[in-house]
Amino acid sequence: MTGEGQPAGDAPSFAVWALPGIPEVRAGDDVARLVADAASGAGLPGLADGDVVIVTSKIVSKAEGRLRQADDRQAAIDEETVRVVARRGQARIVESRQGFIMAAAGVDASNTPVGTVLLLPEDPDASAERIRRGLRELLGVEVGVVVTDTFGRPWREGQTDVAIGAAGIEVVDDLRGGTDPYGNPLGVTVTALADELAGAGDLVKGKTAGLPVAVLRGLGNRVGETGQTARDLIRDAAGDMFRLGTSEAVREAVTLRRTVREFTDEPVDPAAVRRAVAAAVTAPAPHHTTPWRFVLLESAGARKRLLDVMRDAWVADLRRDGKSEESIARRVRRGEVLRAAPYLVVPCLVAEGAHAYPDERRAAAEREMFVVAMGAGVQNLLVALAGEGLGSAWVSSTMFCRAAVRAELGLPDDWDPMGAVAVGYAAGRPKARPARDVEAFVEVR
Structure with missing residues (x-):
């Protein structure tokens, strides 16, 4: 005592x-x-x-x-696990069916007869x-x-x-x-x-x-x-700020990365976007280059002026294509996701360090390498935004009116706007993504 x-x-x-x-x-x-x-x-x-x-x-x-007969303790852990929080080799930290975050869902093989385990x-x-x-x-x-x-x-x-x-x-x-x-x-x-x-x-x-x-x-x-x-x-x-282990957090963030088309009016923390940009610029790129630039439109006036210029350029294109005014109005309404967002990011490709090739084939491949690097950077950005709890939508609009976007934002001629990313807090939960069979996307040789 x-x-x-x-x-x-x-x-x-x-x-x-x-x-x-x-x-x-x-x-x-x-x-x-x-x-x-x-x-x-x-x-x-x-x-x-x-x-x-x-x-x-x-x-x-x-x-x-x-007490359970269980020669395979891992199978018993599987049955008692709701989700895996972190994994390293055979060791697993999981959420148990009772809601606890703990090792092995509390399945215990000590002080029990051989071939048995004890559940919580x-x-x-x-x-x-x-x-x-x-x-x-x-x-x-x-x-x-x-x-x-x-x-x-x-x-x-x-x-x-x-x-x-x-x-x-x-x-x-x-x-x-x-x-x-x-x-x-x-x-x-x-x-x-x-x-x-x-x-x-x-x-x-x-x-x-x-x-x-x-x-x-x-x-x-x-x-x-x-x-x-x-x-x-x-x-x-x-x-819970520490809900997942490292690899699980990465997979979860990729899964959470969904296109959001309706946002609340809650303001976006600029520091959160900068943290996402810091993740974006860790993407792979050719020739040890850094081809990413991100223009952050934080003021409502800057966003409105850019979107007005883009809308006018789009309408002019559609009229040249012979679209009716009704069809044009319908298409413009569908593109209003950017206007509804409280924050915009315009990713730009700057191909400094690209190799110059005399023949068209290699020159095209060189350009494609930089475009791929740009896509990797934007994906990093979107995933990092999801990790910050922010929704996003990557819209291609700026690529159809690059000159107008550069002029409005005062960008150098060698900055290529590669779409625009709407950022904000989702107004509702996205619809469940249908399951996709991994094997449908895989070829093994």
Whole structure:
């Protein structure tokens, strides 16, 4: 037991001790009864109102029959995984079916018979509530219950126990809106109390001592009908800045890169666009050149003047093509995606460093290399914008009136506008992209 020699008076303190005497748990066992029997053992203080019972999830899983025959642990991990967050070799950090971001979906092959694995409890919060109710019925005490499992943490070596289930206990202490002793406002302080309790319990339970349950006393003010559960500790996707591993983030950003044609009027952060441009100029290019230039139209006046010039040039082309005024008006309306965007980028190709060839074939191939490099740069830009949470649409309009665009923007003659990119926040979720069979695009030799 810890807590001896604690400060006297009103100084905050608590005591925590492990419960010896928990037998090997099997499917169908009543965890509450096992805890109650152990807590009543000789030399132990028993359970009292306001105590917190901290239970390793492993014995909960065993009692709930979550032991599986599984010679292939990877297959069991697959079944318990919602999505892969990061992968390195066989190691996987995943989102489990319970919503936790953790290694191997919590599938455990230790301390189980050979050829079996142990899955996490189906609903750890419900498990904690059943243990809490059981202890109330058996001992007449009002306690909090925390069900724990061992997690690693990003950027930190080592593992620690955290709460995956909780009942009858404050799970978080939200201090936002208050002030510190100096009067400074607290804007982001939310303490994960249940995780702190889990860690305190693990100090006396240990990982190999065969002590799966601990009792913590002295924080009765945190125990009661709080309405909070461990699920309250799971950060939702919208607030998760570190949702993916590196390679997964790249694939996700490529997938998220969709053409957006309707934008909100929320302004675009110019710094976010510059970060996307920084990614764009890492694209491959011929002869160690840097053929990309990006004209950023950040003012509404600059955007309107350019788009008016482009529209007039387009209308003139359509009239020369013999299109009717009705047809012209319809086409112009379809092209208004650029006008609706709160930010425009005009990518330009500058073929400095291109080799001069006397014959037309090689000269054309040289030009194509630079155009390909331009496409790679723009793709980098679009993907990086998606990573910033911005929608985009790459429209080819400027390529049909390059001289007019150069004149309006005051660009050198050797800058070739390669379309325009509308940038902004999508007004709605894009429609689901139909699945494409990779083999339809592949030839193997």
